[in-house]
Amino acid sequence: MKRALKTIIAFALLVAVWEGLVLAKFWSPVLLPSPVDVGKYLIDSIRDGTLLKASAITMKRLGLGYAVGLVLGLPLGLLIARFRFFQDTLGLLALGVQTLPSVCWAPLALLWFGQTEAAMFFIVIMGSLWSITLATDAGVRNVPPIYARAARTMGSRGWHTWLTVILPASLPFVVSGMKQGWAFAWRSLMAAEIYITVLTGFGLGQLLHYGRELNAMEQVIGIMFVIVLIGLLADKLLFSPIERFMHRRWGTAK
Amino acid sequence: MELKFFCREIFLRFFSILLFLTWLPGLSYLRTMNTEFHYRSEPAEKLAIESVSKTFNGRSGKVHALDQVSLNIKEGEFVCLLGPSGCGKSTLLNIIAGLDPPDSGQVLADGKAVTGPGRERMVMFQESALYPWLDVLGNVLYGLKLKPNLTRSERRKVAHFYLKLVGLEKFVHAHVHELSGGMKQRVALARALAPNPRVLLMDEPFAALDAMTREQLYGDLQEIWGKQRKTIVFVTHNVREAVCLGDRVILFSRSPGKIQDHFDIALPRPRGMNSANLANYAAAIDERLKELLKKEQGELNELKVLNG
Structure with missing residues (x-):
């Protein structure tokens, strides 16, 4: 309580x-609005529904894109970790593409999908997929081989070993990859929303863009x-519980 | 508080199902191991090791880890494989376990050729190899869950029994990282014993522990062996440890890994580490071991001289 x-x-x-600086006319109010104005804008936009609607649209795009990134990224990471061929091809590709800021996909996405939701999804997926893939790969690779050997002596085979040993053992890596993927998905979506004007709905990025205009x-x-608030909430609600679980079980520092 | 707990549970469940689903396609073509046994007419010893050889491709050329090693182990016998590091004793243990295949020769367990690991031959490793994402009970249950025809409550009963046997009944729900090294090995022992294997293979399980904990565990292991009469193959490089535990001590030499000598230890149990008789045995074996090492060193020097 005291901490809070x-x-x-x-x-x-x-x-x-901040308010003091604004009142002192330190900067022009065009450059830095007062927090009272910001608060007013927030309250007004919540009242007339634009903010909530925009947030909902953005969260939908983000959630779906991220889910697809997760569903594709985990098995891809597994493939890369399991087979040398995929490591030399897909792994290299993932490593390379991951360094590409995903807004770079925007021109292509526009061309391929037009000003549609699909273009948004594509950019979000490209943003999150690769870091999840690479983290899964790293996680599987870092599982001590003795875990799987012990499981085999106890009668575990094939998919059972992967499911009950390799996957949980790689959890710390996978979760940090998922977190990174989430952050990348956010960045990609904001870039996409600011860059691409779609007619199917105004997200937060578009609101920000028109604020600038x-x-x-x-x-x-x-x-x-x-945006900051949603990011914080997602971290606390989505990832904190798993991280707490891991800290407790693995005994890593809080 | 309740609600929070509930939400977290639901969330974790949901998440694990999601993870499970995403992994399925990649898993479908991961081949399962073949664990068929080939039957032989005469069931002989509990474990029969028949001229097993194994070489590894090391960085400095081929390493002859095992060269035509043969050994018979009787039901209920406690056998210690003793030798300097790199003599192939752990390799042999892994071959008996079915974790690694031999290059030539074979291992028969109850007259059947070993072609893969099986729960009738449990292994205890030098590191505990406990799973940090499971608690103590979960770790012991892991092997039991793979054993068919056990109900949930039966499994829990068995797990509790073995945790009590190793003296950890109070730590059933502890996390692995909260345990000391000795306690971890006790859990590993309980985990290995729980599916009721007929053979227990132990690969220097106490080597990383402090002397006091180790001595305690010698006592416990002898007591458990006395009660349950498992066949135990115990790998060690500690002469006293081998004499303290084994009915029989098999002496290995290295490069190539070969059996050099057998010692029958005719001492009453339970044996204490500090008894004079035990020390006498240990001294005799130690002398033989040093002799072997000296000979080996001599051969190496000879080789060096020959090679110029």
Whole structure:
């Protein structure tokens, strides 16, 4: 409780300094809007529904794209870890493509899919897939061979060993890969939404983009705030429980 | 609090199912091992090792780990394989376990050729090889879950029995990382014993422990062996350990790995590490071991001289 209070006070101070700087006319209000304006924008856009709708659209794109990335990435990682051929081909490809910022896919996606949801999905998948694949591969490779040998002496074979030993043993790597994949998916989607104008729905990125076009910096900052908030929530709700489980079981530091 | 716990459970379940589904396609063509046995007419010894050879391709050329090794082990016998590191004793143990195939020769368990690992021959490794994502009970249950015709409650009963046998009934729900080295090996022992194998293969299981813990475990292992009369093959490079535990000590030499000598240890049990008789046996075996090493060194020097 005391910790939470300290956190709240620290952030309140930060906002107060910000407001103070704005009131002191340190910068032009066009460059830095006051936190009150940002708050007003947020409340107004929640009232008229644009913010919630945009958030829902963005989360849908993100969730679906990320799920596809996960469903494809895990088996691909397994294939790469299991077979030398895939390691030399797919593994190399994944390693290379992973270094490519996924916004680079935007021109191609536009050309292939047009101004559609499909283009968005494609960019999100390209953003998250490869880091999940590579993390799964690394996870499987880092499983001590003695785990599988012990399982074999106890009568475990083939797929049973992979499911009950290799997969859980690679969990720490896989989860950090999933986290990274999630972060990459976010970045890709924001880039895609700012870059590609689709007619099927306004996401957060598009709101941010139009904030810029209208020179409404309180809108830009407000949307940035919402993006940060969703990112934090996702981390706390999605990944924290698994991470806590792993810390407890593996005995790694908190 | 309840709700939080519940949500987490649901979430983990959902997640594991999702993970499971995503892995299925990649798994379908992972071949399962063939564990068929070939029957022979006369069932003889518990374990019959028939001129087993094995070479490895090391960085400095071929390593002859085992050269025509033959050995018979009777039902209920406690045999120690003793030798310097690199003499192939662990290799032999892995071959008996069915984890590695021999280059030539074969191992018969109850007259049947060993072609793969099986739960009638359990292995205990130098590292405990316990699974950190399972608690102590979960680790012991792992092997039991693979044993057919056991109900859930039977499995739990058996697991609790063996955890009690190794003195860890109070740590049933502890996490692996919370255990000391000795406790980990006790769990590993319980895990190996739980599916009731007829043969227990132990690969320097106490080598990484401190002397006091080790001595305690010698006592416990002898007691458990006395109660259950498993056939135990125990690999070690510690002469006293071998004499303390074994009915028979088999002395190996290295490059190539070969059996050099047998010693029958006719000492009453339970044996304490510090008894004078035990020390006498150990001294005799130690002398023979040093002799062998000296001879080996001599041969090496000769080779060096010959090679110029």
